[in-house]
Amino acid sequence: MLCQKCNCEIPVGEEVKHRGQTLCEDCYVELLEPPRSCDVAAVYSAKAARKAAGQEGTDGLTELQKDIYNYVKTEGPVTHDQIMKQFNLSRLQLDKNFAILRHCELLRGFRENGQVLVTIWTQGGPGEMNMG
Known part of the structure; x- marks a missing residue:
């Protein structure tokens, strides 16, 4: 499965659903807590x-x-x-x-x-x- 934000391969079972998108953990964390x-x-x-x-x-x-x-x-x-x-x-x-x-x-x-x-x-x- 590919992350819909960065297109990286997501290991099975490690995908995160967020607002209708399938994301890797890194992209999910960045959406919730962007760099400040x-x-x-x-x-x-x-x-x-x-x-x-x-x-x-x-x-x-x-x-x-x-x-x-x-x-x-x-x-x-x-x-x-x-x-x-x-x-x-x-x-x-x-x-x-x-x-x-x-x-x-x-x-x-x-x-x-x-x-x-x-x-x-x-x-x-x-x-x-x-x-x-």
């Missing part, structure tokens, strides 16, 4: 976990997250469309990775001239905002 980049509890948890693990900067991130961070650091501020194009990501993939980078206070979004831009995290910069 602006989440105070997640920021607190990420910072505490990274501190306890002795992690700083891009320590503990996936290679993709490190690459996104370095791209924004080098080329930024950039739009989410530029990031998606650079790394061939869907919006959902970007949202998931941006949320982690935001929770680690490495990247942030801000609005300038009606456009949402992503830049490296700095204290006291333009107002933070959600990527959405």
